[in-house]
Amino acid sequence: xxxxxxxxxLITINMLSSQTNSYHISFENAVHHEAVINGNFPQLxxxxxxxxxxxxxxxxxxxxxxxxxxxxxxxxxxxxxSLKIIRPNPYEWKVIxxxxxxNITYTxxxxxxxxxxxxxxxTHAHLNxxxxxxxAPTLSDRKIEVDFKVRKxxxxxxxTQLSLISGTTYSAPNLYYFMDSPxxxxxxxxxxxxxxxxxxxQKIRFVLHHNGTEEELDAYFENVKKVVLAERDVFGELPNxxxxxxxxxxxxIPNASGDGMEHRNSTxxxxxRSLAKGGMEGNIGTVSHEFFHAWNVERIRPESLEPFNFExxxxxxxLWFAEGFTSYYTNLILCRAGIITPKKYVExxxxxxxxxxxxxxxxxxxxxxxxxxxxxxxxATSVDPVNRENTFISYYSYGSVLGLALDLSLREEKxxxxxxMKLVWEKYGKTETPYTVKNLEQGLADYAGSDFADRFxxxxxxxxxxxxxxxxxxxxxxxLMQNSETPYFGTSVSLNGDGHGEVRSNxxxxxxAYEGGLDxxxxxxxxxGSGFPDGQQFSAYIEKLKVGDILExxxxxxxxxxxxxxxxxxxxxxxLFLMEKKDEKSSKKxxxxxxxxxxxx
Numbered sequence: 001x002x003x004x005x006x007x008x009x010l011i012t013i014n015m016l017s018s019q020t021n022s023y024h025i026s027f028e029n030a031v032h033h034e035a036v037i038n039g040n041f042p043q044l045x046x047x048x049x050x051x052x053x054x055x056x057x058x059x060x061x062x063x064x065x066x067x068x069x070x071x072x073x074x075x076x077x078x079x080x081x082s083l084k085i086i087r088p089n090p091y092e093w094k095v096i097x098x099x100x101x102x103n104i105t106y107t108x109x110x111x112x113x114x115x116x117x118x119x120x121x122x123t124h125a126h127l128n129x130x131x132x133x134x135x136a137p138t139l140s141d142r143k144i145e146v147d148f149k150v151r152k153x154x155x156x157x158x159x160t161q162l163s164l165i166s167g168t169t170y171s172a173p174n175l176y177y178f179m180d181s182p183x184x185x186x187x188x189x190x191x192x193x194x195x196x197x198x199x200x201x202q203k204i205r206f207v208l209h210h211n212g213t214e215e216e217l218d219a220y221f222e223n224v225k226k227v228v229l230a231e232r233d234v235f236g237e238l239p240n241x242x243x244x245x246x247x248x249x250x251x252x253i254p255n256a257s258g259d260g261m262e263h264r265n266s267t268x269x270x271x272x273r274s275l276a277k278g279g280m281e282g283n284i285g286t287v288s289h290e291f292f293h294a295w296n297v298e299r300i301r302p303e304s305l306e307p308f309n310f311e312x313x314x315x316x317x318x319l320w321f322a323e324g325f326t327s328y329y330t331n332l333i334l335c336r337a338g339i340i341t342p343k344k345y346v347e348x349x350x351x352x353x354x355x356x357x358x359x360x361x362x363x364x365x366x367x368x369x370x371x372x373x374x375x376x377x378x379x380a381t382s383v384d385p386v387n388r389e390n391t392f393i394s395y396y397s398y399g400s401v402l403g404l405a406l407d408l409s410l411r412e413e414k415x416x417x418x419x420x421m422k423l424v425w426e427k428y429g430k431t432e433t434p435y436t437v438k439n440l441e442q443g444l445a446d447y448a449g450s451d452f453a454d455r456f457x458x459x460x461x462x463x464x465x466x467x468x469x470x471x472x473x474x475x476x477x478x479x480l481m482q483n484s485e486t487p488y489f490g491t492s493v494s495l496n497g498d499g500h501g502e503v504r505s506n507x508x509x510x511x512x513a514y515e516g517g518l519d520x521x522x523x524x525x526x527x528x529g530s531g532f533p534d535g536q537q538f539s540a541y542i543e544k545l546k547v548g549d550i551l552e553x554x555x556x557x558x559x560x561x562x563x564x565x566x567x568x569x570x571x572x573x574x575x576l577f578l579m580e581k582k583d584e585k586s587s588k589k590x591x592x593x594x595x596x597x598x599x600x601x
Contacts, residue, residue: 019043019142023133026149027125027185033111035120039104041136042078049102051093052137054130054310057116058180059261059297061314062380064116066131067091073106091311093134108132113251115182115261115268116379122154124186124209126251128261128268129179130310137311140175148185155187159207161247161266179310180263184209184249191221195228197238203245204228210252216275220284224248226337227288233336234329234418235295235425241265246294248287252279260286262293284339289330295429296421297322303434318437319371320461324399325421328407336599345598346478346576349404352397353469354573360390360509362464367402368437371395385520389506402460405467409456411593412475413448420447437461476594477579477586486571487545489513493524493538500525500556501532516566518555526554542568 022040029036041049053067067090075083075093078101086094095102110131113119119126125148133146147169150156160183162170172178188209194201206224208217232238238246242265250269261268267290273279304316316322335345356362365373370393376382377392407417424443428435441461445453459465470480490511496502501524507513518524524532528551533541545551549568554561579586586594 019139020145021136021139021142022145022147024147024149025125025127025132027120027151030120030122030125030151030154033109033120035108035110035118035125035132037104037106037108037133039134041102041104041139042100044098044100044102046138047098048094048096049098049136049138051095051104051134052091052311053134054179055091055312056308056310056314057128057130057261058263058308059293060116061316061319061374061378062376063313064131064379065090066117069109069131070106070134071109073104076103077101078103104134106134112257113253113255114257114259114270116259119255121255122151123253123255124184124188124251125151125156126256126270127183127185129181129183133178135175135179135310142174144172144175144178146170146172146178148183150185156185157188159184159188159190159205159247159249161242161245161263163243176308177264182249182261182263182266182268184251186251189214189217191217191224193225195232195238197232197240201244202238202241204248205245206248206250208250208252210250210274211254212252212275216280220275220280223280223284223337223339224287226339227284227291227333230333230337231288231292231295231329234292234333234421235429236422239294239299239429241294246291248291250283252283260290262290262298264298265294267291267293284334285330288333289326292326292329292333295425296326299432300424300429301432301434303436306434313375315372315375317368317371318435318440319374319395320367320399320402321437321440323396324367325403325417327396327400328403328417330400332598342594342598343578346578349401350574350576353401353576356393356397356401357466357574358508358572359393361393362466364391365393366464367395367398367461370398387506390509402467405460405469405472406456407597408472408475409452409467410448411597412472413452415448416596420444423447473576475590476597477590478594479577479579481575481577482570482572483575484570485547486573487542487547487549487568488571489538489542489568491518491520495532495534496523498523499532499534501538512551512566512569516551516553516564518553518564518566519557521557522562523556524553525556528552 025035025037027035053070055063055065057064073093075085075095077083077099083098084096088094110118110120113126116128118128118131148158150168158168160170160181162172162181165171172181184207186209188207190207192203192205194203206221247266248269249266252271252274254272256270256272259270269286271279271283273282302316302318302322305314331345331348334340335342373392410416441453441457473480490513491507492504493501494504503518503520503522506520507518545568547568547570552565554563
């Protein structure tokens, strides 16, 4: 029976694989940001087939209503007869009465070049697949072929992780792989190199659409190679990329929107910074972050994101690890690769450190619950005001500083985060077995012991306590400092055009501005009877005062005059320094531990 069942299953799979949905997309009206998409769906059994535009995109967690950019939809059968179309909801077109084949056509407006949306103009066709192509959910197992009708007059070429059939026609084994395969069509340049990986070579390809020179690309690509090799060293190997190739799709052009988005065998990198004007240094961090995702989130994958839902928001409590630990490695890798100095790396931690540990939001949500907020903040849009200053910490940042704490804590035990990541990779990444947060905890227990794992997860993941960074950082010769003499107001204030100051953000809970009853939108007219300090930044004005100074403030709210009195507190911000900077002598042990941490040479 087993042999018969296996043969029958194989025959069924072969029959399914012979059924192919096909598309072609053209860009005759690129100047007005339009693409025309045609789709062919043969061998249909059901009388009614639903076609949808996705509401989400792989790597994003919020809803993105791509259907809003679709118009001029038509459907015909194999003989060209028009078919009945029903719209049951904003995202779906139901087609009825076909003869076994449905052909669809529609126009797409696309003018945002980033990691989620699509952009069509005369510089390129930058295509994120969920934002571009309709799909039939009931046909998701079928093979897909797509012909990109490139603009030869613009010297366009195709770059994608999809498998090349011939010419400009590519294929995907199923809908999910297709949706996960962004495509850049432009007059771009390509660099590539091969990496020896567990006995076989894999190709790393860097595609760049920019207005710069080939020499600039050559210099930048050298740093890309350093990043790739440094991240391979963390896990001990590269993933086995499908078709043996990983592709960076970079657009560093004025009409792009800054972003980065990981995919299984490729990543989108977009920036308005050219390599000549800050991009050589400013864009490489996104390269580091997104390539690390080839392990952590693409293959080391949270169970909560499997299967990815193209119809609803995707929520996960593991983003502090998937995104946050990846963020921890982003600049650490640049330091290890020699792209930034240890000094720049360490001092650069300060901003993220302060954002996390001085946030009132920790009293409301732990890292898991912060991860749950992703559908509301991950490029999501809303028109009603929110209180993010007091209730939200980015899981990127929160996870990053927890990654730092875990790494330094492990190093006190003669262990390190790299080897823990290798363990997670071996168990969940290479096998592509989705994990839970409890799995991560058990993995840490297997690596460092149950007591260690229990303390870390109980205090810092299931609760929101702050690790003892002062002691941890000292072990690697880093000083953590606060300046008790720097005054602190607690909200941002800027000139409003009338010589007065407008409160631009929600005051932080517990700050002088909050306790003084100020609110976002208030217009400060006088401070201690002297008018608003016109002609200088408000932050510079506050810096000249002292902790304990009392400010009597006149302000307008909704057209009504009000007064308040507040007392300046000490700035809660921290600074991180290499001990040498503060004339503190690091011991040989501390320097050795720092070298092992940063892999400095």
